[in-house]
Amino acid sequence: MKALVKERPGPGLSLLDIERPQIKNPDDVLFKVEYCGICVGEVKVYDWSEWAASDSTLELPTVLGHEVAAVVAEVGSGVADFKPGDRITVDVFINCGRCYQCRTGHSNVCANREIYGKRRGSYAEYAVLPERVLCKVPDDISMEEVALLPTGEPGCGGTRRRASAPRPGRCGGSHWLPAYRNYGSSNLGGSKGECCLNRYG
Ligand SMILES: [Zn+2]
Ligand SMILES: [Zn+2]
Numbered sequence: 001m002k003a004l005v006k007e008r009p010g011p012g013l014s015l016l017d018i019e020r021p022q023i024k025n026p027d028d029v030l031f032k033v034e035y036c037g038i039c040v041g042e043v044k045v046y047d048w049s050e051w052a053a054s055d056s057t058l059e060l061p062t063v064l065g066h067e068v069a070a071v072v073a074e075v076g077s078g079v080a081d082f083k084p085g086d087r088i089t090v091d092v093f094i095n096c097g098r099c100y101q102c103r104t105g106h107s108n109v110c111a112n113r114e115i116y117g118k119r120r121g122s123y124a125e126y127a128v129l130p131e132r133v134l135c136k137v138p139d140d141i142s143m144e145e146v147a148l149l150p151t152g153e154p155g156c157g158g159t160r161r162r163a164s165a166p167r168p169g170r171c172g173g174s175h176w177l178p179a180y181r182n183y184g185s186s187n188l189g190g191s192k193g194e195c196c197l198n199r200y201g
Contacts, residue, residue, distance in 0.1 A: 003124035007061045011048045013123075018063075021128040026078030029131050031088060035147040036122045037067030059119045063127070066092045066117030069137075069146035070127070079131045087143070091133040092116045092150045107132075 001020045004013045023030050042064050045052045052058065072086040094114040095107035102110050120127070137146050
């Protein structure tokens with residue numbers, strides 16, 4: 001498959017043919033990327049700014065890209081909540097699901113947090129992530145809009161925490177849909193936010 005890879009320090013990206021990622025763990029989900037936003041972080045990594053050069057969370061080589069709108073292609077044997085064809089976005093803060101914070105419903109401050117796009121990413125035809133960091137999106141949001149949703153995540157975190165209680169070990173960052181629905185965006189305000197409503201009530 002084609003992927004945009006940051007191969008080494010210095011300006012630029014490489015368009016490469018790399019192996020399609022595979023499902024390895026029972027909770028893995030393989031998804032086909034439809035859109036992926038260009039965040040200022042990716043621009044800085046592309047330019048190889050001082051900020052990027054001193055970012056200790058960035059591990060090269062890596063596929064960049066974290067603001068993703070995708071469709072589920074295949075699921076691992078233990079995946080309960082997703083099936084091929086589901087439209088999804090991702091929690092850019094990949095929680096481990098195992099540490100104390102994750103087990104007590106505070107995966108937003110996971111002790112082993114990985115930032116999506118720093119060691120693996122979605123500037124590619126396909127990507128794999130565990131189901132706990134995926135979020136289903138309603139049919140009435142276009143895929144272009146879905147790719148914007150992860151950008152709202154940090155600002156909406158506090159809103160989500162006030163609005164509803166998270167369920168331990170589940171998609172800790174998919175709180176922006178109910179946040180938009182309850183407090184914000186007229187475009188997204190009428191959406192159902194299915195997954196998040198199910199998860200956060
Ligand atoms: Zn971003
Ligand atoms: Zn954790």
